[in-house]
Amino acid sequence: MYNCEEVAERYNVKLITVWSWIRDKKLPAMKIGREYRIKEEDLTAFEDERRTVSVTKE
Secondary structure (H helix, E strand, O other): OEEHHHHHHHHOOOHHHHHHHHHOOOOOOEEEOOEEEEOHHHHHHHHHHOOOOOOOOO
């Protein structure tokens, strides 16, 4: 599980951008206490949905 700061660092974006993705339901997240946590699988799906080049599996 990643926190928002780790996701922002991973994609080289500002923290507010990650919050916007979550608020706009582009990136699934769980709210635990006052913080959001994002699963690795959700990050992979987020990346796959935004891929501009299709990837074929063998």
